[in-house]
Amino acid sequence: xxxxxxxxxxxxxxxxxxxxxxxxxxxxxxxxxxxxxxxxxxxxxxxxxxxxxxxxxxxxxxxxxxxxxxxxxxxxxxxxxxxxxxxxxxxxxxxxxxxxxxxxxxxxxxxxxxxxxxxxxxxxxxxxxxxxxxxxxxxxxxxxxxxxxxxxxxxxxxxxxxxxxxxxxxxxxxxxxxxxxxxxxxxxxxxxxxxxxxxxxxxxxxxxxxxxxxxxxxxxxxxxxxxxxxxxxxxxxxxxxxxxxxxxxxxxxxxxxxxxxxxxxxxxxxxxxxxxxxxxxxxxxxxxxxxxxxxxxxxxxxxxxxxxxxxxxxxxxxxxxxxxxxxxxxxxxxxxxxxxxxxxxxxxxxxxxxxxxxxxxxxxxxxxxxxxxxxxxxxx
Numbered sequence: 393x394x395x396x397x398x399x400x401x402x403x404x405x406x407x408x409x410x411x412x413x414x415x416x417x418x419x420x421x422x423x424x425x426x427x428x429x430x431x432x433x434x435x436x437x438x439x440x441x442x443x444x445x446x447x448x449x450x451x452x453x454x455x456x457x458x459x460x461x462x463x464x465x466x467x468x469x470x471x472x473x474x475x476x477x478x479x480x481x482x483x484x485x486x487x488x489x490x491x492x493x494x495x496x497x498x499x500x501x502x503x504x505x506x507x508x509x510x511x512x513x514x515x516x517x518x519x520x521x522x523x524x525x526x527x528x529x530x531x532x533x534x535x536x537x538x539x540x541x542x543x544x545x546x547x548x549x550x551x552x553x554x555x556x557x558x559x560x561x562x563x564x565x566x567x568x569x570x571x572x573x574x575x576x577x578x579x580x581x582x583x584x585x586x587x588x589x590x591x592x593x594x595x596x597x598x599x600x601x602x603x604x605x606x607x608x609x610x611x612x613x614x615x616x617x618x619x620x621x622x623x624x625x626x627x628x629x630x631x632x633x634x635x636x637x638x639x640x641x642x643x644x645x646x647x648x649x650x651x652x653x654x655x656x657x658x659x660x661x662x663x664x665x666x667x668x669x670x671x672x673x674x675x676x677x678x679x680x681x682x683x684x685x686x687x688x689x690x691x692x693x694x695x696x697x698x699x700x701x702x703x704x705x706x707x708x709x710x711x712x713x714x715x716x717x718x719x720x721x722x723x724x725x726x727x728x729x730x731x732x733x734x735x736x737x738x739x740x741x742x743x744x745x746x747x748x749x750x751x752x753x754x755x756x757x758x759x760x761x762x763x764x765x766x767x768x769x770x771x772x
Contacts, residue, residue, distance in 0.1 A: 455601055455649040458515055459484070459683060459720050464771040465754050467724060469519045470761035474503060477763065478510035481771040486604045486685075489518045489595050495530035501599045508601065517651065518600040520591055522575060522635070523610025525551060527560040529591070531574050537586025548584065552613075566610055567631040576635075577642050592643065602651025603643070604685065608632060609657035616666035626667050629660055633669055633677045640680035653683040653720075658710040683720035686711055690725055690745050691738060696758040697728035701738070703745070712749065721751040728757045729764070739766050 465484035466477060472487040485507065491497035508516050525532070535541040543551060550571040552563030564571050573582040578590040595603055615621035615628035625631060636654065643650040659665060661674045669677065689707060693699035715721045723746050727739050739755065743766075746753035756764050765771075 455515065455651055456682060458513075459651055462515065462720070462722075463752055464769075465722060465752065466763055466771075467754055467756060467760055468763050470759055473763065474499070474507055478507050478514075480763070480765075481511060482514065483771070484515040484517065486517045486519060489520075489598055489600065493526065493528045495594070498594065499598060501597070504599045508599070515601045515651070517602045517604045517653065518595040518598070519604045519606065520575065520595065521561070521607050522605045522639075523564060523566050523607025523613075523632075524555060524558075525562045525564050525571075527562070530594075531584055531591070534584050534586075534588075536583065537588045563610065563613055565614070565625070566635055567625065567628075572635065572638070576639050592639065593646075596643065596646045596650070601649075602653060602682070603639075604653045604655060605636070605639075606655045608636070608654040608660065611657065611660065618666040629665055629667060630669055630673055632657070632660060633673045633680075637676045637680040651682050652680060653685055654681050655685045656687060658684060658686055658707050658714065661713060662710055678714075678717045678719065681714075681719060683722065684711065684714045685722040685724065687724050688726070689723050690742050691727070692725065695733070697726040697731055698733040698735070698738075699726070701741070708749070711751070715750055721749070723751050723753050725753070725755060726758045727755045727764075727766070730757075736767065740768060743769050 462483040464482050465486065466480065466482045467486045468477060469486065469488040470493075471491055472485075474487075477485050477487070489498055491499070504516055508514055527533075533539065533541040533543050548568075548570060550565040550568035552565060555561040555563065566572070570583055573579070573590060574584050575591045577593060578585050578588065580587045582588075589597070592603065611621075611625075611628035611632040612619060613621055613628075614625040615623075616626055617623045621628065636652070640650075640652045643652065654660075661669055661677055686707065688699075688704070689711070690701060690703050691699045692702050692704065711721055711723075725742050727734060727742070729736075742755070743753050755766060756762065
């Protein structure tokens with residue numbers, strides 16, 4: 393298995409090189425800007441150096457041991473309030489790498505180090521969309537690292553259709569080496585970035601403890617029609633597993649204790665897929681990923697928050713396959729006391745159901761723009 397992962401990693405780097413490329417709300421996100429944000433973009437000189445790369449294990453042991461001990465966490469990615477998060481007792485924080493998602497407001501290493509050291513110490517994880525492009529990110533409409541490209545007229549081959557549920561988000565052909573150079577590692581000469589550092593390299597340079605990868609379930613969109621996909625990429629699941637393995641391997645060359653989380657996509661290792669992973673890819677996936685986080689498991693429906701109880705009996709066993717493989721499992725169902733149909737008893741039931749499965753639950757507004765502390769579920 394280790395040999396296969398090394399082969400996948402070296403193939404990945406070769407491809408990149410070849411292509412050249414009831415409750416209390418704490419500080420509403422409308423006013424939250426965190427501490428002073430850096431206006432300096434990362435440079436290639438800032439990334440890739442193992443020295444002081446975040447490999448220190450933290451105050452209470454190795455990072456993976458600390459991840460295993462996490463029993464509460466906050467998920468706050470739109471204009472995260474660093475002061476409120478630092479003052480909280482959460483074991484772990486998932487935030488964006490910047491205040492507003494752009495590189496102009498990227499958090500500095502000093503800010504992230506201070507957040508990690510706050511209280512009794514916190515794991516601080518950076519959100520990154522792996523399976524969709526976002527039109528407010530640093531890479532949007534660049535050509536060889538310079539602004540001015542018009543992707544409406546001449547889009548990169550990897551750029552797919554817009555996500556109708558999230559304006560400004562676009563599906564991507566994540567198996568394309570050019571896209572992988574944008575998000576994972578750019579050895580130089582990328583058609584979009586030129587010689588600028590990738591998304592992941594910026595996260596590593598800022599000193600985050602790990603990365604929280606969204607839209608891992610992109611394989612469902614591109615995969616076989618029998619799985620609900622558009623049929624363009626029959627081996628879409630294997631492509632995603634390869635990308636996760638390559639990303640994990642690359643990150644560990646910079647920071648050996650870097651944590652990798654996949655959000656959603658719990659069916660990725662399932663034998664029920666039309667084109668399932670083979671045994672070697674399934675094993676490599678569980679080696680690459682340290683943690684899975686899943687949305688909308690128990691209280692789910694058509695509302696942004698405060699949905700009725702409707703347990704996802706299909707996904708619960710899939711999620712537990714990760715748990716049984718030794719992965720950390722967290723979940724988020726969305727409850728918001730500022731909108732209709734909020735019921736604190738449902739919040740209590742949600743937390744109890746998740747904890748009974750051995751998972752760590754959290755909750756908040758779906759826009760993830762406020763920190764909500766739910767009575768009876770305060771971080772400890």
